[in-house]
Amino acid sequence: xxxxxxxxxxxxxxxxxxxxxxxxxxxxxxxxxxxxxxxxxxxxxxxxxxxxxxxxxxxxxxxxxxxxxxxxxxxxxxxxxxxxxxxxxxxxxxxxxxxxxxxxxxxxxxxxxxxxxxxxxxxxxxxxxxxxxxxxxxxxxxxxxxxxxxxxxxxxxxxxxxxxxxxxxxxxxxxxxxxxxxxxxxxxxxxxxxxxxxxxxxxxxxxxxxxxxxxxxxxxxxxxxxxxxxxxx
Amino acid sequence: xxxxxxxxxxxxxxxxxxxxxxxxxxxxxxxxxxxxxxxxxxxxxxxxxxxxxxxxxxxxxxxxxxxxxxxxxxxxxxxxxxxxxxxxxxxxxxxxxxxxxxxxxxxxxxxxxxxxxxxxxxxxxxxxxxxxxxxxxxxxxxxxxxxxxxxxxxxxxxxxxxxxxxxxxxxxxxxxxxxxxxxxxxxxxxxxxxxxxxxxxxxxxxxxxxxxxxxxxxxxxxxxxxxxxxxxxxxxxxxxxxxxxxxxxxxxxxxxxxxxxxxxxxxxxxxxxxxxxxxxxxxxxxxxxxxxxxxxxxxxxxxxxxxxxxxxxxxxxxxxxxxxxxxxxxxxxxxxxxxxxxxxxxxxxxxxxxxxxxxxxxxxxxxxxxxxxxxxxxxxxxxxxxxxxxxxxxxxxxxxxxxxxxxxxxxxxxxxxxxxxxxxxx
Numbered sequence: 283x284x285x286x287x288x289x290x291x292x293x294x295x296x297x298x299x300x301x302x303x304x305x306x307x308x309x310x311x312x313x314x315x316x317x318x319x320x321x322x323x324x325x326x327x328x329x330x331x332x333x334x335x336x337x338x339x340x341x342x343x344x345x346x347x348x349x350x351x352x353x354x355x356x357x358x359x360x361x362x363x364x365x366x367x368x369x370x371x372x373x374x375x376x377x378x379x380x381x382x383x384x385x386x387x388x389x390x391x392x393x394x395x396x397x398x399x400x401x402x403x404x405x406x407x408x409x410x411x412x413x414x415x416x417x418x419x420x421x422x423x424x425x426x427x428x429x430x431x432x433x434x435x436x437x438x439x440x441x442x443x444x445x446x447x448x449x450x451x452x453x454x455x456x457x458x459x460x461x462x463x464x465x466x467x468x469x470x471x472x473x474x475x476x477x478x479x480x481x482x483x484x485x486x487x488x489x490x491x492x493x494x495x496x497x498x499x500x501x502x503x504x505x506x507x508x509x510x511x512x513x514x515x
Numbered sequence: 516x517x518x519x520x521x522x523x524x525x526x527x528x529x530x531x532x533x534x535x536x537x538x539x540x541x542x543x544x545x546x547x548x549x550x551x552x553x554x555x556x557x558x559x560x561x562x563x564x565x566x567x568x569x570x571x572x573x574x575x576x577x578x579x580x581x582x583x584x585x586x587x588x589x590x591x592x593x594x595x596x597x598x599x600x601x602x603x604x605x606x607x608x609x610x611x612x613x614x615x616x617x618x619x620x621x622x623x624x625x626x627x628x629x630x631x632x633x634x635x636x637x638x639x640x641x642x643x644x645x646x647x648x649x650x651x652x653x654x655x656x657x658x659x660x661x662x663x664x665x666x667x668x669x670x671x672x673x674x675x676x677x678x679x680x681x682x683x684x685x686x687x688x689x690x691x692x693x694x695x696x697x698x699x700x701x702x703x704x705x706x707x708x709x710x711x712x713x714x715x716x717x718x719x720x721x722x723x724x725x726x727x728x729x730x731x732x733x734x735x736x737x738x739x740x741x742x743x744x745x746x747x748x749x750x751x752x753x754x755x756x757x758x759x760x761x762x763x764x765x766x767x768x769x770x771x772x773x774x775x776x777x778x779x780x781x782x783x784x785x786x787x788x789x790x791x792x793x794x795x796x797x798x799x800x801x802x803x804x805x806x807x808x809x810x811x812x813x814x815x816x817x818x819x820x821x822x823x824x825x826x827x828x829x830x831x832x833x834x835x836x837x838x839x840x841x842x843x844x845x846x847x848x849x850x851x852x853x854x855x856x857x858x859x860x861x862x863x864x865x866x867x868x869x870x871x872x873x874x875x876x877x878x879x880x881x882x883x884x885x886x887x888x889x890x891x892x893x894x895x896x897x898x899x900x901x902x903x904x905x906x907x908x909x910x911x912x913x914x915x916x917x918x919x920x921x922x923x924x925x926x927x928x929x930x931x932x933x934x935x936x937x938x939x940x941x
Contacts, residue, residue, distance in 0.1 A: 364847025391520040
């Protein structure tokens, strides 16, 4: 469970201060698929950074599985990210000069996974995104859709309980985008991992269980398809 | 993150920019090349010097003389003890016969042979011309290069001659000369007014020597007799002169099994100046070490230059890979590990540079050794460049450490990168 309690984040100081997040509070149950929906500059990326421990809001709590990650030391936050979180970015951030399997192996190396089990896990992850036969190719030779599938393999290889996807289909055409979406949702359903998609694409957002609308750093509304309570804030 | 994984990733990203890696390594390679060659030259020089010293000296042997006054400016106070005075200022104190007895009485001393300062008029034999001669004492410790006969158990009526005398004195071959008689003619130095009294001393040729490439006595006119034979001629030559019985120096041989340094200490305590073969060697070594130090200094300068190259390369690499660093940090890679990644890349550069430089130095050195020996006319089998595995290893390891040091600043920059900022870079 992810509990966000009254977080605020301000960039800059005094006159130039900019409040990116204003007293944001919500809760995400385990295994849900969540869309954080908002226009650019709405604070949705800042929210994702705060939830994943990349950024530290000045006030509030980010409680994940009972642990407030804002009170952890950097070292522990790094470990938390390495073990529990997978990231997918709009511009893929795959390492073009490395092979496909080396790209996928990186999170395992960071998380200190033993050599013996790495290969198996890398191949399983590549297999689930249909890239196994490309494992020895260089990542730069892949197409955009393949790169994003590679990024998904990299995000899921260490069996994270939470996956953050920042505009995962933003750089893809609709056909390849749809395939990437399918992969993400099927991982969410099959493994029970929480999927948090940050997007401005309402169609993509509509496919999620929970839709959090964010505007000017504040939560506008939260739609929960499962409870249909549509709590307004 | 495991050290092995970081090392592999570091190596991989260097392979990605081969040209840059190799060029940066080459800069440090120049330093490695110079330092490796300097160390090899130093090792070779010391080895050569040690060969020379051991060929010319006995490790049980000491050169003993009077302790000399060091301050030699202004008029010197007259001393009644025997001395040779040069121009009123510079005087060398000599050892008297009493001193020789005193030295001989020191425990641990096996023998004392004064340096007999005798002058022989000429050497000749029946039916041959007269030749100038200068007589030295045969020393068992020296390695003479015998081409006929030998100097073992040289008797007091025997003599060792160099090859050129054999030819000059009309022998057909060195072998033929063995057992033949030659005459040394000595005059009395005390007879200042001619005609001087003179006497012929006859010796049997026991051995013929050729030039020894490692020997100090490299001139080709050597006449060697036993110390006792030298004393006999000296007595005839010098009796009646003011300097008779006084010697500039004496050679002391310490008893076998006695540490030559304890004998040296005792002699120094008695007021003599004693030098062992080791002392002589350390003087030469000091000279070689200074030269080697200068060469290493040039190498160090090249290394210093390459340090800036490494810093520069690594800074550029950090800039180029901002995104990659951001991703790794987002995925939970620790600051320390990111820093290590860049330090290890620097270490790889250092290793490559060290290996290239040292390797090249060895190839060039080993190829040049015969040529150098030829140009400097060193004896066969003497290499002036000796590559010791340990010193080559130390050079490479040292350069790796220097490179890591150079990589610290860029590595710190990488470690400090904010992943959010880094991933925003498009």
